[in-house]
Amino acid sequence: MATVVEPDREKAAGEPESKRLVGVVAEFETQDALLSASEKVRDRGYSRWDTYAPFPVHGIDEAMGIQQSKLPWLVLGGGITGCTIAIAMQSYLNGVELGDLPFTILSGYAYPTSGKPLFSLPANIPIAFELTILLSAFAAFFGMLVLNQLGRLYNPLFKLEKFARSTNDRFFLGIDSADGKFDKDSAASMLSDLGASSVETVYDDESPAIPPMFRTIGVIVVVLALIPPVCVAWTRATTWTTPRIHPVQDMDFQPSYKPQQRNIFFADNRAMRPQVDGTVARGEFESPEDEELLEGTLPPSAVEVREQLIQFASLLQDSSGGNAAAAPGEPQGNWTDSIPVQVDQKLMARGRDRFDVFCAPCHGLAGDGNGLVNQRALDLKQTTWLPVPSLHTKTTRNRPNGYIYHAIAKGVRKMPGYGTQISVKDRWAVVLYVRALQLSQNAPEDAVPADELTKLQSDNATDDASN
């Protein structure tokens, strides 16, 4: 590309008639001289003039009367565009499936992920943020180029030999011939009066025509560039009877074995391998006691299995059967009602300790469902918060031990499982303590020791009296 034209010094100095007058340029040795000269030129009412410095001179904007740039508005526009594009793109491409509508090439592809809503703003924020920054940065950079008219590689000023120092250590002031007040001689004399160390007149050539060779090259490049899209369009518009070419095998022909296939690598020629001796598959228990201890459920008896199968078969035949739909989140199981660890005072104390640590924040120390977390959530009017149920309701009291154990380990409804934090034995300890709490609120009269009963009754009487 033609870039910097070697200055034609002899001619420039000789002021030939055929050349266009560009303006007058004065050189200053210090930035202070430039600043005071700029103020004068500004006050004389010139409009089309500029100063040139190797760095942004402090105070030059004011001295020249430069208006605030519009660039920040461009950047704001870029940012808003980026954010809008990102949110629209993500919600449309991941949240909408339009199927047979027109423009199917741009139909979205609904991704249900981990039960989250199809449009979930928090997950879209990182990309929205990045695109906001990206488009703002483009606006800042390219806006700067456009506003400064950069990218014009040729400038008549480059013809002045002295002007090369404008990017090193000298300061220049140029008045454009297009200015209404411009007069070559008066401008030059004014600038030398203002302390310029030298003043020069700049001339320019008429812009030369593009050489024919470049046109030929341009045509050839355009024609060559058209070949790939034409090939693509042609292949897309034609049908083929031969299978498509597989330059890359990808996963089209996989060497993996399918179930029931033969594999001579093993002595028994089976690709499927039996269980290795001495291992236990996940979810499989060595004995019924293990299942009761670890899962809180009892293995079904043969009769129960048969009943379940019959029920299942009837469901398959009658898909409209209504009673099958259990409430969502209600774990089903053949719950045990015993506590399969040794029950003693120590276990009870441990249960109270663990309950106070892990359960009481929501369920409350007394298990009435009014823990601090619950109170805070209700104070904040959290719409997604499910009020914590009391452990003393009839339903909960009638739950088998295994169910409560399972709720602690795996969670129930919105409550997360605490299995990772509470060990198996501790879970049973908590079950025991929950039972004790429930008994404390719903004991029959004859289960309470006589002296305690009198005390409670007198407390109640005092309460009633105070009310």
Add this chain to the structure above:
Amino acid sequence: MSAISPTLDTTIEVPGRRTPLVIGNNDYNSVTETVAGVHERKTPLGWYIGFGIAVTWLAILGACIGYLITTGVGVWGNMNPVFWGWPIVNFVFWVGIGHAGTLISAILFLFRQNWRTSINRFAEAMTIFAVVCAGMFPGIHIGRIWVSYWLAPYPNQMAMWPQFRSPLMWDVFAVSTYATVSILFWYMGMIPDLATFRDRAKNKIAQGLYGFFSLGWTGSSRNWHVYEKAYGLLAALAAPLVLSVHTVVSFDFATSQLPGWHTTIFPPYFVAGAIFSGFGMVLTLIIPARAWFGLQDLVTLRHLENMCKVIIATGSMVGYAYGMEFFIAWYSGAIYEGFAFQNRAFGPYAWAYWIMISCNVICPQLFWIPWFRKTPWAMWVVSIFVNIGMWFERFVITVTSLSRDFLPSSWGYFTPTWIDILMLLGSFGLFFTLFLLFCKFLPIVAMSEVKNVLPHDHGDGEDGETAPAEYRA
């Protein structure tokens, strides 16, 4: 080249005085001569030797990538259960290094820390080359590299779109935005200096190339006005961007459920670590460069000292994060989390963990002692340890957590292959190839910005004795 005045000690604090940012008898012209001299002088033999070594490693990297693509990712040590091995370790390592560049150029600019002017170009170049190295690793880690364009949301006949809820997708956007904005920022900052090179160029080709890339810059004050506005805006955009990028990188880990990764401390901890490692790398590069290229007047001891102080601060933050991870692992009562951290410090990778602790937490504390902050070779040694430590930090995070997760039956021990090792060294080859080219052909110090922070009355003809007498030793 201007004379160096070793008598001027800018590391002394004089109350009520601004410490000079440039020492020696420098004026506008001598700054230009010093910086352009690096490019214009006869290339020293050392450069050719360094470049030869770097290009050799780059070629080895190229060969390894070719082998990887034609054979498959099995050539790496990535094997069940550690499928994120060295490629991701290297990715996070390199992208972290990049952060100091943007921090120096953008955040210090916004805080009006003028000392950045001498080192920002250098640091920004480091950012870009580090991001190039970083971007390469996930690119070749995806397995079927020939369909890497599936990462982009483009209309296709499969009606398939990227999963925008995945942190790996966020990573694609964050790192590519970061690379683009860093290049724009670097290039824009360089336009006036490229114009200086253009105006000094002796042959037609150099004139043409520098002329093309300086876009016809004249130094017009009207242009400077818009340019400064744009530079400030880009800095303001790059500052949150740099914080977001390593945050998003940390999401790759933190949004998974693996013990040792699933922690909310990751974003700030990763950002602090990134800045820490980046400043370590800036020191590693700039200490030899300022000696070889005679930049001691522009990059003074005080600049180095300031960077040492940033290293103490960020190194301490990283140390705090290591401690806090252990505390939370214990305090949460989650047994898997607790095990993950015991395993880190005392398990089969304890050697890596304690290398990390000694390099990242203990080593930078040496900078409390003034002698270490004022002795370039000592700083350089510490900075090397910081680089090593930060690579090991990523190794420890990635490999210890993956090698021992929930199921003891699937535990394993990661062993790198020789391809892993060659590719890590090869990425340094790529980095140093680009860096040496940069030193040779581009302005390595932002001349126009340094001229702007020279004392105002420090023009031609003066002897430059403007440094206050207090700084004279």
